[in-house]
Amino acid sequence: MKFDLTLYIGHNVDGKPRHTTQAITNAVVKQLGVEGYTAYDAWGEWRGEKETSTIIKICGLDANELEEMQEKRIPALCYFLEQECILTEAVASNATMIWPCSAEEFANANCA
Numbered sequence: 001m002k003f004d005l006t007l008y009i010g011h012n013v014d015g016k017p018r019h020t021t022q023a024i025t026n027a028v029v030k031q032l033g034v035e036g037y038t039a040y041d042a043w044g045e046w047r048g049e050k051e052t053s054t055i056i057k058i059c060g061l062d063a064n065e066l067e068e069m070q071e072k073r074i075p076a077l078c079y080f081l082e083q084e085c086i087l088t089e090a091v092a093s094n095a096t097m098i099w100p101c102s103a104e105e106f107a108n109a110n111c112a
Helices: 021-032 063-080 103-107
Strands: 002-010 038-046 049-062 087-092
Touching: 002 038, 002 063, 021 038, 021 049, 021 063, 049 063, 063 087
Parallel strands: none
Antiparallel strands: 002 049, 002 087, 038 049
């Protein structure tokens, strides 16, 4: 079974804006070691304080990868970004990677 993992990461540290979406995504790549993700700019509220945030979606993790993310890598990311916590949501994946057909398949109408 594969899983999709969504992370919700605030930009504030000690009540002041510190991070940008670009800085968050750079940290995700470095700390989580992912090859692909989708990032969204967002805003929300934590303990009565409004802040901008980043939503990161990582698709197609196997159970071992998900466990390692949740138990080791995300706590390290949390420390690296000086966050009190990072909200995560893991759900069964319905994602499918679609790869391009070859030029030969396209030319022979086997791909269209």
